[in-house]
Amino acid sequence: MRVQEKIIESLLWLSAAITILITISIVWVLLSESVLFFSEVSLVRFLTEKEWTPLFADKKFGILPLVAGTFLTTVIAIAVALPIGLTIAIYLNEYAHARFKTYIKPLLEVLATIPTVVYGFFALTVVTPFLQSFIPGLAGFNALSAGIVMGIMIIPMISSLSEDAISAVPRSLREAAYGMGSTRLQTAFGVMVPAASSGILVSVILAISRAVGETMIVAIAAGQQPRLTLNPFVPIETITTYIVQVSLGDVPHGSLEYRTIFAAGMTLFVFTFILNNLSFWIKKKYQEKYD
Amino acid sequence: MKKPSKLEAINLDAYYGDFHALKSINVAMEEKAVTAFIGPSGCGKSTFLRTFNRMNDYIDGFRIDGQILLDGRDIYANDVQVDELRKEVGMVFQKPNPFPKSIFENVVYGLRIQGIKDKKILQETCEKSLRQAAIWDEVKDKLDKSALALSGGQQQRLCIARALAIQPSVILMDEPASALDPISSAKIEELIYELKKDYTIVIVTHNMQQAGRVSDYTAFFYMGELVEYAKTKTMFTSPHDTRTQNYITGRFG
Numbered sequence: 448m449r450v451q452e453k454i455i456e457s458l459l460w461l462s463a464a465i466t467i468l469i470t471i472s473i474v475w476v477l478l479s480e481s482v483l484f485f486s487e488v489s490l491v492r493f494l495t496e497k498e499w500t501p502l503f504a505d506k507k508f509g510i511l512p513l514v515a516g517t518f519l520t521t522v523i524a525i526a527v528a529l530p531i532g533l534t535i536a537i538y539l540n541e542y543a544h545a546r547f548k549t550y551i552k553p554l555l556e557v558l559a560t561i562p563t564v565v566y567g568f569f570a571l572t573v574v575t576p577f578l579q580s581f582i583p584g585l586a587g588f589n590a591l592s593a594g595i596v597m598g599i600m601i602i603p604m605i606s607s608l609s610e611d612a613i614s615a616v617p618r619s620l621r622e623a624a625y626g627m628g629s630t631r632l633q634t635a636f637g638v639m640v641p642a643a644s645s646g647i648l649v650s651v652i653l654a655i656s657r658a659v660g661e662t663m664i665v666a667i668a669a670g671q672q673p674r675l676t677l678n679p680f681v682p683i684e685t686i687t688t689y690i691v692q693v694s695l696g697d698v699p700h701g702s703l704e705y706r707t708i709f710a711a712g713m714t715l716f717v718f719t720f721i722l723n724n725l726s727f728w729i730k731k732k733y734q735e736k737y738d
Numbered sequence: 739m740k741k742p743s744k745l746e747a748i749n750l751d752a753y754y755g756d757f758h759a760l761k762s763i764n765v766a767m768e769e770k771a772v773t774a775f776i777g778p779s780g781c782g783k784s785t786f787l788r789t790f791n792r793m794n795d796y797i798d799g800f801r802i803d804g805q806i807l808l809d810g811r812d813i814y815a816n817d818v819q820v821d822e823l824r825k826e827v828g829m830v831f832q833k834p835n836p837f838p839k840s841i842f843e844n845v846v847y848g849l850r851i852q853g854i855k856d857k858k859i860l861q862e863t864c865e866k867s868l869r870q871a872a873i874w875d876e877v878k879d880k881l882d883k884s885a886l887a888l889s890g891g892q893q894q895r896l897c898i899a900r901a902l903a904i905q906p907s908v909i910l911m912d913e914p915a916s917a918l919d920p921i922s923s924a925k926i927e928e929l930i931y932e933l934k935k936d937y938t939i940v941i942v943t944h945n946m947q948q949a950g951r952v953s954d955y956t957a958f959f960y961m962g963e964l965v966e967y968a969k970t971k972t973m974f975t976s977p978h979d980t981r982t983q984n985y986i987t988g989r990f991g
Contacts, residue, residue: 544798626829627825627901628821628823628848
C-alpha cells in the first residue's frame with residue numbers, strides 16, 4: 448500500500464516537473480538564440496529600425512513593422528469580439544431563460560473548436576471577397592478580414608468568461624437594482640457589468656493574448672509583407688506569420704536569418720507573458736471584492 | 739378613525755411550479771403604519787412580501803392567482819410597468835446590498851436611472867435621504883468613499899437611504915436587521931419607528947420581540963396560510979389561534 452502511494456505520488460510529481468521543465472527549456476532556447484541574435488544586431492536597431500528585411504540583401508532588422516501588423520490585427524479582432532461577446536454575455540445573463548442558456552453556451556463554444564486554418568480560409572475566400580464588394584481598394588491579403596475573422600474566433604472566449612464574471616456577481620446586487628426600479632438594461636449596464644468589470648477585463652486581456660499569438664488566420668489571409676502601417680486595407684505581416692514564413696523556408700540553421708525567428712519569438716513571448724500576468728494580477732487583486 | 743388601506747391582497751394564491759406557496763391570502767394594510775409578517779421559515783412570508791413589488795417575477799415557474807392592490811390599483815394588471823411600480827414600492831433586503839460604488843452614488847442611483855443629472859438636486863436628495871436614514875452624521879465627510887467600506891449596520895442604513903431617495907410610498911423590509919449586531923439592529927428599529935410617519939412599512943422578521951416593538955399590525959403565516967392578522971398588541975397578548983399562540987410563545991419555529 449505504502450509503496451503504491453509513493454509510486455503514484457512520484458508520477459504526479461513527475462508530470463508536474465516535466466511541464467515546468469519544458470517551459471523552462473523553451474524559454475532557455477528562446478533566450479540563448481536571441482542572445483546570439485542580439486550579439487550581431489543591437490537591441491536599439493531591433494527596436495528603432497523601420498523596416499524588417501532580414502531575408503533580403505539589404506538587411507534591416509526593425510521589429511516595428513511586425514509589431515504594427517500584430518497590433519493592427521489584434522485591435523480589429525478585439526473591436527469585433529468585445530462588443531459582440533459582451534452583448535452575448537449580457538443577453539445570456541439578463542434576458543435568456545435558464546434552459547436556453549444551457550443549450551446556447553456550449554453551442555457558442557463550438558466556435559472555439561473550429562481549426563484556425565479553416566478560419567484562415569474563411570477569411571481569404573469568403574470575408575475578403577465580401578468586403579471587396581464595398582471597399583474597392585481592398586487588397587486580396589489584408590489585415591481587416593484576418594482581424595475580423597480572428598475576432599469571430601475569440602467571441603466565445605470573451606462571451607464565456609464575461610458571462611462567468613457577470614453570473615458571479617451576487618444575486619443581491621441584481622435584486623437591489625431591480626428593487627430600485629431599474630429596467631433590465633439599466634441593471635445590466637449600470638450594475639452588473641461594472642461589478643463584473645475585473646472579470647470582463649481579464650477575459651479581454653486573455654483574448655488579446657490569444658489574438659497576439661494567433662498564427663494560421665493571419666498567415667493565410669493577412670499577407671506576408673512586413674509594413675509599418677496601421678492601414679487595414681493592405682497586406683501586412685504579424686510576428687507569428689514571419690516565424691511561420693522563415694520556419695517553412697530554406698534558411699540555413701544557425702545563420703543570422705535563422706536567429707531572427709527567435710528574436711521575433713522572444714518579442715511575442717514578452718507580450719503574451721505580460722498580458723497573462725496582467726490578467727492574473729487583476730484577477731487576484733479584484734476577485735474578492737464581495738466576501 | 740380608521741385610515742384607508744394602502745396595500746391589499748385579495749384571494750392571493752402563489753405557486754413555485756407545483757408548490758403551493760401561498761393559499762388564498764386576504765389582507766388589507768393600513769397607510770403609514772408598520773405591518774410585520776411573522777412565521778417559521780418557509781411559511782411564505784417572504785414570498786408574500788415580494789409580491790408587493792413583483793420581485794418574484796424573475797423566478798422561473800412562479801405565478802400568482804388573485805390580486806394585489808396598491809392604492810386600489812391592481813399591480814399585476816397588464817398595463818403596469820414593473821420598474822415604475824418599484825419606484826413606488828421600495829425594498830430593503832436581508833443582507834445589506836450596497837452597489838460597489840461610492841456612498842453618494844449609491845444614494846442617488848435611483849435618481850440617475852430616472853435620468854436626473856442636476857447636481858444640486860442629487861446633492862440635496864442625497865443629504866435628505868441620508869439624514870432620514872439616520873446615517874448622515876457618520877458618512878457626511880466621506881460621501882465619495884466606497885460604500886463597501888462601511889460596517890454592516892451602516893450599509894443597511896445606506897440601503898434604506900437609497901430606497902428613500904426615490905420617494906416611494908411603501909417600503910418593504912425583508913428581515914432588515916437579521917444580519918446585524920444588536921446595536922445596529924436597534925438603530926434600524928428606531929429608524930422604522932421614525933419612518934412610519936411618512937411611509938407605509940411592511941417588515942418580515944424572525945424576531946418576535948422585534949415584531950412586538952416596531953409594528954402596529956402583525957400577520958402570522960404558517961404553511962402558506964395567513965393564520966391570524968391583528969393589531970400587534972392584541973396578537974401578542976391574546977392570540978385567537980392556538981398555532982399563533984404556540985409560535986409567539988416559542989413552542990415551535
